[in-house]
Amino acid sequence: xxxxxxxxxxxxxxxxxxxxxxxxxxxxxxxxxxxxTAMFGVAGLYVYLDSPFLAMMQILIYVGAVxxxxxxxxxxxxxxxxxxxxxxxxxxxxxxxxxxLVTLFMFVRFVTETFPRVGKPSFAMTTKEIGxxxxxxxxxxxxxxSLLIVVAILGAIMLALFSRGNK
Amino acid sequence: xxxxxxxxxxETLKTIVGLIGVLVFVVFNALILTxxxxxxxxxxxxxxxxxxxxxxxxxxxxxxxxxxxGKEILTPREVDRPLYYLAPILxxxxxxxSFIVIPFDASLQxxxxxxxxxxxxxxxxxxxxxxxxxxWGSNNKYALIGAIRSVAQNIAYEIPLLLALLPVIMMANSFxxxxxxxxxxxxxxVVYQPLAFCIYFISAVAETNRTPFDLPEAESExxxxxxxxxxxxxxxxxxxxxxxxxxxxxAIAVTFFLGGYQGPFLPGIIWFLLKxxxxxxxxxxxxxxxxxVRFDQLLNVSWKALIPLAFINLLITGGLLKL
Numbered sequence: 421x422x423x424x425x426x427x428x429x430x431x432x433x434x435x436x437x438x439x440x441x442x443x444x445x446x447x448x449x450x451x452x453x454x455x456x457t458a459m460f461g462v463a464g465l466y467v468y469l470d471s472p473f474l475a476m477m478q479i480l481i482y483v484g485a486v487x488x489x490x491x492x493x494x495x496x497x498x499x500x501x502x503x504x505x506x507x508x509x510x511x512x513x514x515x516x517x518x519x520x521l522v523t524l525f526m527f528v529r530f531v532t533e534t535f536p537r538v539g540k541p542s543f544a545m546t547t548k549e550i551g552x553x554x555x556x557x558x559x560x561x562x563x564x565x566s567l568l569i570v571v572a573i574l575g576a577i578m579l580a581l582f583s584r585g586n587k
Numbered sequence: 588x589x590x591x592x593x594x595x596x597x598e599t600l601k602t603i604v605g606l607i608g609v610l611v612f613v614v615f616n617a618l619i620l621t622x623x624x625x626x627x628x629x630x631x632x633x634x635x636x637x638x639x640x641x642x643x644x645x646x647x648x649x650x651x652x653x654x655x656x657g658k659e660i661l662t663p664r665e666v667d668r669p670l671y672y673l674a675p676i677l678x679x680x681x682x683x684x685s686f687i688v689i690p691f692d693a694s695l696q697x698x699x700x701x702x703x704x705x706x707x708x709x710x711x712x713x714x715x716x717x718x719x720x721x722x723w724g725s726n727n728k729y730a731l732i733g734a735i736r737s738v739a740q741n742i743a744y745e746i747p748l749l750l751a752l753l754p755v756i757m758m759a760n761s762f763x764x765x766x767x768x769x770x771x772x773x774x775x776x777v778v779y780q781p782l783a784f785c786i787y788f789i790s791a792v793a794e795t796n797r798t799p800f801d802l803p804e805a806e807s808e809x810x811x812x813x814x815x816x817x818x819x820x821x822x823x824x825x826x827x828x829x830x831x832x833x834x835x836x837x838a839i840a841v842t843f844f845l846g847g848y849q850g851p852f853l854p855g856i857i858w859f860l861l862k863x864x865x866x867x868x869x870x871x872x873x874x875x876x877x878x879x880v881r882f883d884q885l886l887n888v889s890w891k892a893l894i895p896l897a898f899i900n901l902l903i904t905g906g907l908l909k910l
Contacts, residue, residue: 449670449723456716473762476705484712484745488738491719495735 428468435461448494452487459483473550605697609686617830618648624871631875658819663725666816670724675817675824678717681710682831689838690765692848692855703764704752707839708745711794714828715741718803718813721825725816733812736882737796737803743889744793744800750897751787754780754904755843768847777844782900784844786893791836792870793885795829799877800885837866 438461441454459482466475507515554562622637622645629636637644662671688703690696700706715738722734756762758779759770770776777784793800804812814825841847841862848855850862880888 449667453670453720472700472702473705476702476709479709480705480712483716484709485742488712488715488742491716492735492738492742495719495723495731495738 431461431464431468452491452494456483456487602697609683613831616834617827620830621648627871628875655819655823660819660821663816665726667724667726670720674717674721674724675821678714678825678828681713682828684710685835688764690768690847691859695856696765699763699765702762704762708749722813727816729809730813730815733803733809737813740793740803740885743886744790747786747889747893747897748790748794750901751783752843753901754783757904757908764842768842768849771846771849775844775846782896786897787840789893791840792873795832795836797870798874799880801879802882802885805879833867833870834863837863840866
């Protein structure tokens with residue numbers, strides 16, 4: 421096994437371990453730490469795939485922004501927080517069904533798809549290529565995502581104002 | 588010697604030596620800064636500051652370090668152990684990673700990564716997490732309040748910080764710190780971007796949790812904030828990270844706005860350290876001149892003043908670059 425493969429394996433283990441911790445941990449804070457670990461693992465995979473820009477963006481956005489916001493919300497609950505109520509049978513069944521469907525879909529996709537082999541992507545061009553794609557071929561999805569985020573922000577503001585008025 | 592070099596590989600050896608150099612520098616920098624802080628504070632208040640241990644009190648920080656090493660490391664009974672132990676170690680990761688990409692001289696850099704500044708900014712978010720872990724793990728209300736404040740502050744000031752660096756990245760056309768320094772051969776970017784420099788500097792002081800923005804560790808209300816329950820060497824690690832962070836934000840300011848290692852006559856590293864420590868001095872100066880701001884003032888300055896200004900600055904820069 422070469423060093424590259426060993427690092428790849430370690431990244432996989434870190435990602436999976438973090439993800440499992442996020443799902444299985446009883447405490448919210450540990451679940452969050454697991455999530456952060458998993459995000460780092462995914463960033464490691466991007467580095468392995470020669471996309472350092474994407475890896476840094478992964479850390480900057482998912483660890484630096486998303487997880488910090490989640491952490492902020494958790495902190496406001498306070499240290500008195502205890503584990504939530506047990507799942508209902510219907511909830512368990514629904515969750516299992518959802519996971520099964522997603523797994524099935526991915527499996528079918530994985531079996532039917534033939535993955536094209538690409539050459540080694542160029543290291544220096546990544547940011548330029550990503551920028552060009554965003555404002556050229558993918559400009560419509562990009563703008564649609566922006567619109568979605570604006571709607572989400574407006575919704576959050578509405579919720580905050582609404583609950584304040586009710587008090 | 589040649590054999591060893593060939594066996595490990597030149598690039599790997601360079602990285603290892605660089606990392607050792609970084610560790611030595613981190614400790615040395617903290618020693619100097621603790622001394623400088625007390626000395627500057629003394630003179631600001633018409634005192635002399637430390638003077639008994641060594642000439643001008645220069646050996647004082649070493650005495651302090653030995654004292655901290657000798658202290659008992661207490662672990663309160665009710666702490667959340669894994670988080671409590673991990674926090675002071677984790678706070679060092681972003682600090683060490685940042686040093687890897689900072690160019691001290693034209694050839695004195697552990698590794699030139701083409702997304703250099705993103706590495707620093709991405710990993711700096713980890714320090715928020717270690718503060719959170721420390722605050723939560725301590726199981727102490729003062730520590731928790733300090734941690735919550737720290738997160739709110741970090742979210743608010745990370746945005747203007749990024750937006751202030753962006754115009755420079757656009758002008759230099761690169762994320763690599765070395766390329767950015769090389770792009771300032773003629774004129775420093777502070778001349779083109781005075782507003783961005785001011786926004787960056789204010790945000791940087793807030794990011795390092797220094798007075799007038801030191802609400803996460805406000806002594807008069809929160810005992811010591813997130814590191815209330817830490818003693819001995821664990822406390823020293825937080826302390827070390829804070830002083831290293833002060834140097835790092837100054838070094839980034841120098842790299843982005845003040846021409847990095849470029850300057851006449853003297854070698855590059857001297858210029859770099861000279862400019863960096865000048866900014867560090869300004870940060871210490873601010874601490875001993877201004878009182879702490881209120882929390883609503885702190886957030887208002889960022890969201891209502893710095894962020895809109897940074898956006899306007901970014902728009903103007905983008906427009907002028909395309910003309």
